[in-house]
Amino acid sequence: MCLAVPGRVTETYRENDVLMGKVDFSGVSRRVCLEHVADARVGEYVLVHVGFALSRVDAAEAAKIFEALAELRQLGELEVP
Amino acid sequence: MKYLDEYRDGASAKALAEAIARTARHEWSLMEVCGGQTHSIVKYGIDRVIPPTVELLHGPGCPVCVTPVEMIDRAHAVAARPGVVFCSFGDMLRVPGSRGDLFSLKARGADVRIVYSPLDALRLATAHPDRQVVFFAIGFETTAPANAMAAWQAKRQGVRNFSLLVSQVLVPPMLSSILQAPGNRVQAFLGPGHVCTVMGTHEYEAIVERYKVPIVITGFEPLDLLQGILLAVRQLEEGRAEVENAYARVVAADGNRSARTLVGEVFEVCDRKWRGIGIVPKSGLRLRYEYRDHDAERLFELEDLETRESPQCVSGQILKGVKKPKDCPAFGKACTPDTPLGATMVSSEGACAAYYAYGRR
Numbered sequence: 001m002c003l004a005v006p007g008r009v010t011e012t013y014r015e016n017d018v019l020m021g022k023v024d025f026s027g028v029s030r031r032v033c034l035e036h037v038a039d040a041r042v043g044e045y046v047l048v049h050v051g052f053a054l055s056r057v058d059a060a061e062a063a064k065i066f067e068a069l070a071e072l073r074q075l076g077e078l079e080v081p
Numbered sequence: 082m083k084y085l086d087e088y089r090d091g092a093s094a095k096a097l098a099e100a101i102a103r104t105a106r107h108e109w110s111l112m113e114v115c116g117g118q119t120h121s122i123v124k125y126g127i128d129r130v131i132p133p134t135v136e137l138l139h140g141p142g143c144p145v146c147v148t149p150v151e152m153i154d155r156a157h158a159v160a161a162r163p164g165v166v167f168c169s170f171g172d173m174l175r176v177p178g179s180r181g182d183l184f185s186l187k188a189r190g191a192d193v194r195i196v197y198s199p200l201d202a203l204r205l206a207t208a209h210p211d212r213q214v215v216f217f218a219i220g221f222e223t224t225a226p227a228n229a230m231a232a233w234q235a236k237r238q239g240v241r242n243f244s245l246l247v248s249q250v251l252v253p254p255m256l257s258s259i260l261q262a263p264g265n266r267v268q269a270f271l272g273p274g275h276v277c278t279v280m281g282t283h284e285y286e287a288i289v290e291r292y293k294v295p296i297v298i299t300g301f302e303p304l305d306l307l308q309g310i311l312l313a314v315r316q317l318e319e320g321r322a323e324v325e326n327a328y329a330r331v332v333a334a335d336g337n338r339s340a341r342t343l344v345g346e347v348f349e350v351c352d353r354k355w356r357g358i359g360i361v362p363k364s365g366l367r368l369r370y371e372y373r374d375h376d377a378e379r380l381f382e383l384e385d386l387e388t389r390e391s392p393q394c395v396s397g398q399i400l401k402g403v404k405k406p407k408d409c410p411a412f413g414k415a416c417t418p419d420t421p422l423g424a425t426m427v428s429s430e431g432a433c434a435a436y437y438a439y440g441r442r
Contacts, residue, residue, distance in 0.1 A: 003301060004223065004275045004278070006084040006331075008083070016237075020096065022175065027331055033200060033227070033230055035230070035339075036339045036340040036343065037337070038339070045084060047275075047331045049223050050197065050198045050220075051199070051200050052198065052230060053329070054226065054275065054278040055331045055332070055337055057084055057330055058330050059330075060328040061329040062084060067095050069096055072096045072100050
């Protein structure tokens, strides 16, 4: 229920003085309220829950777990006799 | 799908599971707070790839599950009125109240509609000024901004035929209540990732400070969950208790301040009853007096119904991590997703329903 899904902003516009936009979720386009992620730009990813964008996806932070995993793998290899 | 598929990679999951096995030298019990996390854990078998010394307890974070029966009955009473269009998220429609569920009411001719967003319900109200459009505003802090936005816009645009039936709940008071409960087994929490996109991590600092229990803000995909478990186990083994953020790609320490301001403008904190658990002080939100014209509980006179839960159901203890679905004699027998006896079976994010769906019987 609290699940939110990342999608790519494809369009932004104002409606009744509120920032709205179209967000693409792997081919499915939805009307989303962007008012509270006001600095999100077309092409960027936002996290959307029930038609409301909660936050922007930080690409640098998103990559960190894979950097940590690369280190883990090296550690794992070192431990293999 | 970008930012989803790569977090389901099997080889990476294996590397994380091995790291957890290398780290865990003692027995630990962690609770994942969110129903969405429980669903992923059971679906992907996360609890089976980590060492048996690390036990996952399933938390209370399924808003559909914890919505009290009285509120379902109120929804039923409002939706049955002539002239009402009753809108809800789809997963609330099958939850049985003492007069049946909303789906069967719809089958009997009531205008009950599933919407994707409260903002879609507001649009319906604008399109049908002759009808009363009521939205069933349930959820945690994650859903509060969207519900608040719908009420805020309705008030500003003067959409007088739009109201909310509010049953909003808050996570931190429930976590404190779990830690204080007799028989508590929780030694660390995997914190609610999407709630924290709005609220940030500060409220959780206070819980860590008071109870000395690690809280790792965690996402919902397999790698997110394994990373959260690894960080929590590492803290426990090192004797630390801190708030750590394992979901920083969407959670900022300060959350979403402007969304929070909107929520504070529309809602105020109140006591709320949680299904299976009872009343928890200051654990919910209700509309402020300024929004009374959009408050379904004020607009429709609703009698207070006495409801009773099945005496067999142990969902209250499951929601607090004291029991597991298999500890219940009714699980999978008298109690199934088609005939749920209580909170943890009524939604696919409830622990009992997830166990049932993925063959843990």
